[in-house]
Amino acid sequence: MTTHEPPRRQVIQAAPRRPSDRSVSPGTDDLYQPDAYGRELLSSLMRAQAGVSLAVLVPAISLLALYPLLAVLLPSLAGYEVLGLPLTLLILGGGIYPPLVLLGYWYVRRAERLEQRFVELLKEQ
């Protein structure tokens, strides 16, 4: 080890970059850095997207699960007729689809807006 030259000295003029020094928005490259900062960016994107998904799934699942449960708790429910048609026919034969389609439409808009914001955040750099 002693035969080696002493380590070359070098003056660094720029201030070292640290995550805390960031004054501007994150850029695309940051996402690919395997440090805590890149992971945090990814996590926040995934959390936001999962949040929108859950905001659709929870009402949709409640909608599907509720009617069978009510029918067991209140057996007379299935006997109701609206405009001469059984309630079950109105719900399962068509009425349940518009809310599901609207939830889907709402999700597409929310998800696209969320991604737009994320893209803008990265490109502001």
Place this chain on the structure above:
Amino acid sequence: MTEPATIAAIAVVTVVTAVISVRGVRIARTPADFMVAARQVPSFLNASAISGEYLSAASFLGIAGLAMLEGLGALWYAVGYAAGYLVLLVAVAAPLRRFGAYTIPDFAEGRLESPVLRRAATGIVLLICGFYLLPQLKGAGLTLQVALGGPEWIGVIVLGVLVTLGIASGGMKGITFVQAFQYWLKITALAIPAIFLVMFLHHPPIGSIGSAAPHSFDQRTTIEFPASEQLTVGGSVRITAVGQVDGRTRDGALTLAKGTHDVAPGSTLTFPAGTSAPRVESNPIPSEKEWTSPLLHLGGQPIHTLAATYGILLATVLGAMGLPHILVRFYTNRDGQAARRTTAFVLLLLGCFYIFPAVFAVLGRLEAPGLYVSGQTDSVVLVLPKLASAGIVGTALGALVAAGAFAAFLSTSSGLLISMAGAISHDIMDRGVRSFRVAALVIGVVMTILGVFALGISINVLVGWAFAIAASTFCPLLLLGIWWRRLTWIGALGGLALGGGASSLAVILTMAGVGKTGWPAVLLGEPAIWTVPLSFTTMVVLSLATPRALPNDVVAKLLALHLPERVRPPSPRRPELSPLLPPISPARVPSPQVAVPRGGGIDSDT
């Protein structure tokens, strides 16, 4: 019973399908074209194609028949089939498209870097598609039998040969247009007869939809009994009988006294107009209360019916995302956003379609009690137009419905056969166009032969099982693979094995006749209610126990799944579909988003 109009309608559907396919062949030159139609399909066309591929024999014939037979609770199948696309939309569509995997085996290997997992996924693809293909063939047999008479296996062979030749020569570019065309054909073929029947049928007042007895024959009705049957008549009826009744051979007029009578298999009874329908012991017409209940009639206790209903919902809602032939189509979207829009359109198209099976179920209950008597409620959609109006209108509507039904089998079978041939040629053979064609031919022949032997099993039951297996295997793999960074290949493999094994075992036990009442009937008949949680739990627990099996660059893989295309770094290494390259999986040819992390930490850019 041969009807030229019906034969002509089926022939037209087949010829139009063939023409569109052949026009597609000119464009389909490469394996990549064959597999994913070169990613140039606009959202609405793609949504029509997905719906066309998805709406199978179960949707076109099975749901209406089952809802007529057992009650409106069977419409949960339709609701679940459609609602599955909402889950697919919010949890799977965009990430899967962004990841760039063509198939579930591609996804499994690309995300978790395990060739073993890939092979397991390929096996499950073959299992699910096989279970799903048999009822399509059976549906074709039923349709040709109702239209033309003769044995059921003729339709099985006709469909098997058509689809096999179509796939082996056409590929998927053609099929995209074919499937889109077939969605519109199918909804037209149900909507026009349904609207006509509702408007022009002199059915009983709407208020009596649910009421059970007395159901009477509006017109002279001839019923064939395929199996031996016990009939109970409320008062003496004068009928015409050919065959054995109460142990004596008859051929001519016969008066059935009030009471119960035995009818031998193969007998034909003709009831004059105005007589009330007899009660059939094996297939009693459900009472109004039973029929309008929103629960499935499995087991006796309310808690059993609730569990069975939830089991169906779980299987159909979560199974939709695990159907291999549907997921391939998502790669034909331009990007993740297009995949979302396509899925939302699919939800809309399915919601519109599933109104009509309900209409047919109600009309069948009101107008065709003979189907309860003969046990052929599965054919209500095919039979009703002819029962409702004699003459040219009835014939034309009957032909239209038969053509739509045939379109349903053609399109779904094509998609399934492509997936199976793709899986085999890609994972077992050398991945070229030639091996894809050979695999399609071999599987087509094998499945057609199996289809002839599986004629005895009901359409809905087989499709239900395919969904239950998909929900217990690919659904947890996709959801956890996309949203949970700690999934390992060992965990995924364990979940696939336990979930797939348990649901398949339940299917086999049910086929063998184990568990006819109570909890065993619910848990074996609708296994998804426990096999889906089992599969999820296994994947999570095993993954947490094997952190060393994590792939090296989980963050990069999650970025590939979730990062919008617009913010991905441009890279010369982006894999284009080259003419001689088979489908690319991210694991084999690293796409830029997967390969990016190089160099050290944040200060490596000197």
